[in-house]
Amino acid sequence: MSTRSGKLVIIGGAEDKKHDMTILREVVRLAGGKHARIVVMTVATELPIDVGAEYIEVFDTIGVADVRMFDVSNRESANAKSAIKAIEDATCVFFTGGDQVRVTKLLGGTKMDAALHERHESGLLLAGTSAGASMMSSTMIVSGVSETNPKVGIVEMAPGMEFISGVVIDQHFAQRGRFGRLFSAVAQYPHHLGLGIDENTAMVVDGLEFSVIGAGAVNVIDAGALTHSNIEDVRNGDDLALCGIHVHILPSGYGFHLRDRTPIARRRGVDNE
Amino acid sequence: MSTRSGKLVIIGGAEDKKHDMTILREVVRLAGGKHARIVVMTVATELPIDVGAEYIEVFDTIGVADVRMFDVSNRESANAKSAIKAIEDATCVFFTGGDQVRVTKLLGGTKMDAALHERHESGLLLAGTSAGASMMSSTMIVSGVSETNPKVGIVEMAPGMEFISGVVIDQHFAQRGRFGRLFSAVAQYPHHLGLGIDENTAMVVDGLEFSVIGAGAVNVIDAGALTHSNIEDVRNGDDLALCGIHVHILPSGYGFHLRDRTPIARRRGVDNE
Numbered sequence: 162m163s164t165r166s167g168k169l170v171i172i173g174g175a176e177d178k179k180h181d182m183t184i185l186r187e188v189v190r191l192a193g194g195k196h197a198r199i200v201v202m203t204v205a206t207e208l209p210i211d212v213g214a215e216y217i218e219v220f221d222t223i224g225v226a227d228v229r230m231f232d233v234s235n236r237e238s239a240n241a242k243s244a245i246k247a248i249e250d251a252t253c254v255f256f257t258g259g260d261q262v263r264v265t266k267l268l269g270g271t272k273m274d275a276a277l278h279e280r281h282e283s284g285l286l287l288a289g290t291s292a293g294a295s296m297m298s299s300t301m302i303v304s305g306v307s308e309t310n311p312k313v314g315i316v317e318m319a320p321g322m323e324f325i326s327g328v329v330i331d332q333h334f335a336q337r338g339r340f341g342r343l344f345s346a347v348a349q350y351p352h353h354l355g356l357g358i359d360e361n362t363a364m365v366v367d368g369l370e371f372s373v374i375g376a377g378a379v380n381v382i383d384a385g386a387l388t389h390s391n392i393e394d395v396r397n398g399d400d401l402a403l404c405g406i407h408v409h410i411l412p413s414g415y416g417f418h419l420r421d422r423t424p425i426a427r428r429r430g431v432d433n434e
Numbered sequence: 435m436s437t438r439s440g441k442l443v444i445i446g447g448a449e450d451k452k453h454d455m456t457i458l459r460e461v462v463r464l465a466g467g468k469h470a471r472i473v474v475m476t477v478a479t480e481l482p483i484d485v486g487a488e489y490i491e492v493f494d495t496i497g498v499a500d501v502r503m504f505d506v507s508n509r510e511s512a513n514a515k516s517a518i519k520a521i522e523d524a525t526c527v528f529f530t531g532g533d534q535v536r537v538t539k540l541l542g543g544t545k546m547d548a549a550l551h552e553r554h555e556s557g558l559l560l561a562g563t564s565a566g567a568s569m570m571s572s573t574m575i576v577s578g579v580s581e582t583n584p585k586v587g588i589v590e591m592a593p594g595m596e597f598i599s600g601v602v603i604d605q606h607f608a609q610r611g612r613f614g615r616l617f618s619a620v621a622q623y624p625h626h627l628g629l630g631i632d633e634n635t636a637m638v639v640d641g642l643e644f645s646v647i648g649a650g651a652v653n654v655i656d657a658g659a660l661t662h663s664n665i666e667d668v669r670n671g672d673d674l675a676l677c678g679i680h681v682h683i684l685p686s687g688y689g690f691h692l693r694d695r696t697p698i699a700r701r702r703g704v705d706n707e
Contacts, residue, residue, distance in 0.1 A: 338611025
């Protein structure tokens with residue numbers, strides 16, 4: 162779990178774009194306010210024009226003068242000089258929703274990928290929603306079954322874009338009944354923290370800590386605490402037994418220390434386990 | 435948490451009635467097999483004829499010769515001699531789904547209620563599915579919002595029929611995304627264990643232990659372990675912060691000791707926390 166100099170805003174999808182716009186306003190604030198220079202990355206979606214235009218309009222409404230869209234529909238475009246140039250002057254790169262596998266297969270290992278990491282390490286804000294949230298971690302959820310108990314084989318994992326390590330991120334979390342699939346994911350990798358982000362909710366990662374903003378909660382699933390699991394004995398499709406998982410439900414105002422695995426109750430000072 | 439002599443089969447709804455019928459076969463086995471005498475209680479539903487007929491057919495298919503239906507559509511019928519007579523010779527009373535409040539308001543405090551408790555204490559098997567599961571506990575969930583993060587006021591609680599104490603039961607659990615509402619329920623009553631039962635899944639309670647049968651899992655939420663909660667500081671509609679909840683996910687073959695609050699891994703011996 163590395164420290165970094167740039168922050169991450171990881172959004173659970175369906176963030177408000179019409180009313181308070183709490184999360185997107187915070188993205189803008191962290192990106193420099195009126196002077197923000199935001200690149201909307203539509204690589205995850207097959208509808209870049211529609212999705213990109215919506216975010217450009219929203220950021221414009223919030224008051225960002227310099228917001229532009231960059232789409233990557235093939236690896237050539239992510240290796241082109243224009244790709245590096247696009248993020249060179251940005252203060253924030255915002256990844257839209259879509260399919261997280263499009264992000265890794267089109268962007269992974271390209272010159273733009275390298276430039277994003279380099280610029281993030283020296284302070285560039287990265288934000289992403291839905292698929293743009295999932296792809297942030299080193300190990301990402303590609304797809305899975307919602308509204309089920311934990312089972313072997315219901316969640317497909319793959320390497321993510323590695324902007325944050327030691328965690329597995331899931332989104333649209335409470336709204337799509339995804340406890341089962343995130344439990345299944347961390348049962349395989351108990352050293353990773355499961356982070357289930359509700360819709361219209363975001364975690365703002367700053368170094369080894371994150372804080373929560375928005376309407377729902379970030380659900381932290383700590384499977385490192387497992388006292389028993391049957392994962393050694395079961396086969397594809399079998400039910401998982403998981404005993405002693407620790408869960409922390411953190412709404413706006415709360416935070417979490419990623420290395421210490423302890424919640425931070427910002428509203429009334431620190432209250433660790 | 436009292437010991438009892440009769441067992442309980444508490445079903446998370448939508449139990450299989452056409453294929454393996456694992457759960458309903460186990461109900462029959464515990465009720466005496468071919469010699470079972472089952473009363474199907476339709477008090478929870480406003481469609482007693484339809485619902486009752488379906489269970490009579492299923493139990494008949496399984497091979498129970500003596501299965502009959504008893505409906506309670508007003509308190510008078512639950513105080514009548516015929517009500518006591520109906521359960522006098524039964525080896526199992528099976529509560530169908532519907533609305534759990536119908537059970538408490540029509541049956542609660544009647545002579546039939548007293549007779550059910552008395553006969554259960556001396557060995558009568560009680561089974562219930564969906565609403566018939568919720569009403570089993572001393573404190574029951576009446577209604578609530580699914581697929582949301584935990585919040586104050588999203589779950590309505592009321593006294594249940596008190597066949598089991600120290601727990602709050604929720605049903606259709608994974609399938610309807612109900613972690614949020616059960617977390618909200620136990621946040622108010624951390625001394626109660628939250629038991630979220632998936633569809634086509636049941637817990638068989640025998641004294642202070644239960645074991646799990648069926649296709650899904652029983653999700654045990656132990657909020658007694660809470661290290662921090664904001665419930666003192668929040669108002670209706672506010673998001674709940676809950677830190678350090680312990681969760682156990684127990685599929686078929688696993689069990690739990692209700693007083694010790696420890697999982698039992700029956701498949702490979704006991705593995706407590």
